[in-house]
Amino acid sequence: xxxxxxxxxxxxxxxxxxxxxxxxxxxxxxxxxxxxxxxxxxxxxxxxxxxxxxxxxxxxxxxxxxxxxxxxxxxxxxxxxxxxxxxxxxxxxxxxxxxxxxxxxxxxxxxxxxxx
Numbered sequence: 001x002x003x004x005x006x007x008x009x010x011x012x013x014x015x016x017x018x019x020x021x022x023x024x025x026x027x028x029x030x031x032x033x034x035x036x037x038x039x040x041x042x043x044x045x046x047x048x049x050x051x052x053x054x055x056x057x058x059x060x061x062x063x064x065x066x067x068x069x070x071x072x073x074x075x076x077x078x079x080x081x082x083x084x085x086x087x088x089x090x091x092x093x094x095x096x097x098x099x100x101x102x103x104x105x106x107x108x109x110x111x112x113x114x115x116x
Contacts (some may be wrong), residue, residue: 015092027055
């Protein structure tokens, strides 16, 4: 996990669906980069294919196997699942941000607070 103090508070809050939404967003970005790589007759480099497969294997409908995987299909499946979770995740993050603004001072809002 990475958070930067200059990001909006809603982005720095982690809700129950945030790890999945972030995973799907990363899958979309990786698939997009893989799709933009120059074509090779034998497909993407093995390390690139394995990286994309690590995402695809955890997204329903993204790919049946490493050999049949296509970056565009991985991105499409990730977008479809992210659309299911994105609104609920945004609501959880927004509600957490409201609670944080009510309870934390300016320094704690930027850098976090100890558990109380």
